[in-house]
Amino acid sequence: MASAAEQLAASLNFGAFARATELKKRIWFTLAALIVYRLGTYIPIPGIDPAAITDIFNRQAGGILGMFNMFAGGALGRMTIFALNIMPYISASIIMQLMTAVVPSMEALKKEGEAGRKKINQYSRYLTVLITAGQAYGVSVWLEGLQSGVGPAVLDPGYFFRFSVVITLIGGTMFLMWLGEQITARGIGNGISLIIFAGIVANLPRALAATLELGRTGALSTTFIIALLLIIVGVIFFVVFMERAQRRILIQYPKRQHGAKVMGGESTHLPLKINTSGVIPPIFASSILLMPVTLIGFAAGQGPAWLTSVAAYLGHGQPLYLLLYVSFIVFFSFFYTAVVFSPADTADNLKKYGGFVPGIRPGKNTADYLDKVLTRLTVIGAAYLSFVCILPEIMISRFAVPFYFGGTSLLIVVTVTMDTVAQVQSHLIAHQYEGLIKKAKLRGRGRR
Secondary structure, rough: HHHHHHHHHHHHOOHHHOHHHHHHHHHHHHHHHHHHHHHHOOOOOOOOOHHHHHHHHOOOOOHHHHHHHOOOOOHHHHHHHOOOHHHHHHHHHHHHHHHHHHOOHHHHHHHHOOOHHHHHHHHHHHHHHHHHHHHHHHHHHHHHOOOOOEEEOOOOOOHHOOOHHHHHHHHHHHHHHHHHHHHHHHHHOOHHHHHHHHHHHOOOOHHHHHHHHHHOOOOOOHHHHHHEEEEEEEEEEHHHOOOOEEEEEEOOOOOOOOOOOOEOOOOEEEEHHHHHHHHHHHHHHHHHHHHHHHHHHHHOOOOOOHHHHHHHHHHOOHHHHHHHHHHHHHHHHHHHHHHHHHHHHHHHHHHHHHOOOOOOOOOHHHHHHHHHHHHHHHHHHHHHHHHHHHHHHHHHHHOOOOOOOOOHHHHHHHHHHHHHHHHHHHHHHHHHHHHHHHHHHHHHHHOO
């Protein structure tokens, strides 16, 4: 069976892709949906001055607004209908995952299978509306208080402006949530991830052009730019390797005899990823660290002197910032891994179906063994995430690299690309299997 699957995978070529009409329809639908999303990032919300908004965001590019603007594909910096992007839905999903781990009723709902999953998704949508409404109202109040070098950010402040901003941003976020679900169902999958991916990649050509322009004017040497590109390629290969890496734990099932037949006795593997927590730790760590810097920036030097000192110590590339960044990444790596993977539940399921790890007794001993292995893997995963996120911070602060090539953005781009390629390959394999089944049926009829 394994050799047949390998031969089938090896037969996947451009000709197979050309014949997969269903896959081509899905790809075209995905591209059309992403184009609609990109068009929406240029439609401003009513009642704002675009020139004032641009001036304000240029001054706050290094804070949390700059990071969220990167995830939103520039929509937040232009204050468009997709300014909040899909981030409220992601926050709601993370909150629901945490609740399933700490609230008994939610944990029981999670164990109900498909029906429970649909109920949790419904709660996530309701929570998304509440989070978006709160964030949208905060954005409207914040906009009313902004002053730039070209004038106020809001042309006509008041309750009507706040109401219009809340309705507009809720509608934009809910539309993106629906669009992501459509991409998942009718496209090539990973709809929410592809929307974030498109937002990050959209600004990449402009950043590369700006870097090359600095090289042309002599601000950056040609040797440095070449070395920077080689480092980027090396980091991408490293991220791909680490995201693919996993520890496979052998699981054995005992033989069972039913009459004259002997059944069972198979062995399989339980794969444990090195980076089980994904990109959640860097996102949370960046948000926590950039929040005070952004608030201090809003104060515009009007606060006490110690605020300026805190902002200086928490600046990009500063030792305190790097130390706290790594500490938060390590903490959230262990915390989120504990949320998404339960060694006790896995051990109970293995015991229920007769599976066991060779040399380990079922039940509590198996849970302890899985917890030990997972802890070691999480240490390696946290070190990997820390390295990938710290490297660009050092290059930005020490070598004045003009664009952010690593950290959270690089992890999202690489992981989404890998998942999308895997989705395309699975569709091609399914198409090949359908063709083989049809040929087998035609041959069977011909023999008759």
